[in-house]
Amino acid sequence: MAVAVIVPIIWPMEPFEIPSTLAKDAFETVENLPEGSNVLLAFDYDPGSAPELQPMATAWVWHCAKKHHRMYFMALWPLGVNMVQDTVDQVIHKDYPELEEGVDYVNLAFRTGNEGVIKVIVTNLKALFNVDSRGEALTQIPMTKKIVSLRDMNLIISVSAGYPGTKEWIQYAGTPYGIKVVGGCTGVQAPLLYPYYPGQMQGMLGAIKGASEYEHLLSTKYPEYKYGPSYSPDTPKDKLKPRKNFTQGLTRMGPQLIAHCLILVLIVLGNIALYMQRRAREAV
Amino acid sequence: MLRTFGIIVVALALVWVVVRTFMGDMGYGYFEVTGEGKAINQVSVCRFELNERTKALADATALARSDIDKARENAALTDTERAERIAEAESLIAENEAASATLAKTVHFSWSRTIGIWLAAFFTLCIMSFLYKDNPLYRFAEHTFVGASAAYWMVVTFWNMAIPIAIGRLFPRFVKFNLAPGHPLDSWVEKLAAENWLAKIVNYEAVVGSGLNAPWYQLMNWWYWIPMAFGVMLLWRLAPTGQWISRWPLAFIIGGTAGIRMVGFLQADFVAQIRSSITPLFVLREAGGNSLAFQQAFYCSMNSIILLLGMITVLIYFFFSLEHKGVVGRISRVGIWVLMITFGAGFGFTVMGRIALLVGRFQFLVQDWINYSP
Known part of the structure; x- marks a missing residue:
């Protein structure tokens, strides 16, 4: 398994990607929001699940910035704040240096209380969040001055690795108050979230496959996501180099493909061995 | 046999990485962009880009050098043509070298990043060593992880909840001047004056607009003494006697959580899921x-x-x-x-x-x- 995973890391490969309806809907939800919409990005994960979730977080932040949405970052996990900061550094500071903190995006940081936090801020945001991550009062920050509660958000994007996460955002904000929710989750969580789509959740990215599909959709519509802000349609194809930090989902599908093929082969071999063992036993 | 082989492989890998790191034969993984670099590139550039740019410049330089050699060896060229081609290639090499030098100036070797990467690699290998068998290195990594996580959780919760939400509501001026300068005193007093039931007793109106000079009891949100008392009661479990006191806040927490979750489940999982199941065939x-x-x-x-x-x-x-x-x-x-x-x-x-x-x-x-x- 180690060899099956390491080889495609050293010699990268990008399998052909066909986006699912869930990923397409998640993409269309962000894409079809009017420019300048309020989007809450909840980063409820930590470095332990970053290999699965960071690619989709990167893609979503880039997409929101591209569509000039106002981004409100927050976390229900303590280490989520660091993930927000990493993503802001990697995406906004790099590709959108013109965006200003407090005007175009704000980091509301972490609050403990799990679903209790959602339950409070869905009626009064400033009851729990009175300052942002820099310690500046929300009443003084231009983009939070007029925000009363979660109901002022046009969309909630939840990237989550467990509890509290997407399920809680759907239960306490999306379903009771009719706020649109799209979620990105780990592979373990994905089957538990499927029942919420499409009634209570507008789109979903399940694990690294979902992230890869979203990256594919984003790169197809906006090639500058994949090739950088200097991309031009006139550039010869052989000179176009995908940016590694922005295509982690696509590149990680290479090792996934090889590893899954290996598992399939091992299952088949195991069954053949069992069958032969049984036959040998019957012959005796 | 297998154990010896594993140890040799890991030792060789370590030697290889150390040699590559300290002999300069490596990319920019252990480097950070300097302040000057950030100014030149406008924003921070990542190691992947630095590596790619360096590689592209090195490739272009190598190509130009081979062009010079080809021009010298090509007998079909006149002296003028040869000189022109060589001059063109040399100018390209000079340009690339200047660009490489500028790039090198924009980054510096980072000890903090290097130590961080090595520690992370060490702990990763320690955890992976469990695949062989349980061992002291694995247990050391596991205990370090658990300890660091608990400490981090405590510090973050203290500075994000205890200070701004609990102590900050009871002693806001102290918190503003000593712990969290962003504390919005004036807006809080306004809120207290507008919403608080105690406004009938405490004259909050009198201090609206002058939060910094108001007496301490007029800045205090007295309701917050209730959760504060619950917190103290919860910690009573650690006291030598009277541990039963902690059951009261615990009962409140369990009851409150059950109530909140029941409503959430009824709305989002029970009713909404039944509705989602009723679809046209x-x-x-x-x-x-x-x-x-x-x-x-x-x-x-x-x-x-x-x-x-x-x-x-x-x-x-x-x-x-x-x-x-x-x-x-x-x-x-x-x-x-x-x-x-x-x-x-x-x-x-x-x-x-x-x-x-x-x-x-x-x-x-x-x-x-x-x-x-x-």
Whole structure:
């Protein structure tokens, strides 16, 4: 398994990607929001699940910035704040240096209380969040001055690795108050979230496959996501180099493909061995 | 035999990485962009870009050098043509070297980053060593992780909750001047004056607009003494006597959580899920009213039919008031199949998730630690 995973890391490969309806809907939800919409990005994960979730977080932040949405970052996990900061550094500071903190995006940081936090801020945001991550009062920050509660958000994007996460955002904000929710989750969580789509959740990215599909959709519509802000349609194809930090989902599908093929082969071999063992036993 | 082989492989890998790190034969994995670099590039550039730019410049320089050699060896060229080609290539080499020098100036070797990467690699290998067998290195990494996580959680919670929400509401001026300068005193006093029931007793109106000079009791939100008292009661568990006191806040927490979660589950999981299950069996038109193509109509209708059949068969499987014999037995058997397929899909997702984590760790080891840039 180690060899099956390491080889495609050293010699990268990008399998052909066909986006699912869930990923397409998640993409269309962000894409079809009017420019300048309020989007809450909840980063409820930590470095332990970053290999699965960071690619989709990167893609979503880039997409929101591209569509000039106002981004409100927050976390229900303590280490989520660091993930927000990493993503802001990697995406906004790099590709959108013109965006200003407090005007175009704000980091509301972490609050403990799990679903209790959602339950409070869905009626009064400033009851729990009175300052942002820099310690500046929300009443003084231009983009939070007029925000009363979660109901002022046009969309909630939840990237989550467990509890509290997407399920809680759907239960306490999306379903009771009719706020649109799209979620990105780990592979373990994905089957538990499927029942919420499409009634209570507008789109979903399940694990690294979902992230890869979203990256594919984003790169197809906006090639500058994949090739950088200097991309031009006139550039010869052989000179176009995908940016590694922005295509982690696509590149990680290479090792996934090889590893899954290996598992399939091992299952088949195991069954053949069992069958032969049984036959040998019957012959005796 | 296997153990010796493993130790030799790990030792060789370590030697290779150390040599590459300290002999300069490496990319920019252990470097950071300087302030000057940030100004030149406007924003921070990542190691991948630095590595790629350096490689591209080195390739272009090598190509220009080979052009010079070819021009010198090419007998068909006149002296003027040869001189022109050589001059062109030399100018390109000079340009590339200048660009490389500028690039090198924009980054500096970072000890903090290097130590961080090495520590992370060390702990990763320690955890992976469990694949061989339980050992002291694995246990050391595990205990360090648990300890660091607990400490981090405590510090973050203290500065994000205890200070701004609890102590900050009781002693706001102290918090503003000593702990959190962003504390919004004036807006709080306004809020207290407008909303607080104690406004009938405490004259909050008198201090609106002059929060910094107001007496301490007029800045205090007295309601917050209740959760503060609950907190103290909860910690009473650690006291030598009277541990029963901690049961009261615990009962409040459990009761409150159960109430909040019950409402959430009823709305989002019970009612909404039943509503989502009631869908038309034969879908011929989309939500907007437009007719669907045959293929789409077939796909959507099959989805609805499978959903209905799956739900009914699984519900019957869990219906134990009837003996699972005859028709009921056969239907519940289908229910088992539906459940098994669901568990299989769930397991497939879990495998994908675990492999993604493994890929992430290996990418770290190969690209960050060994500093290999494909």
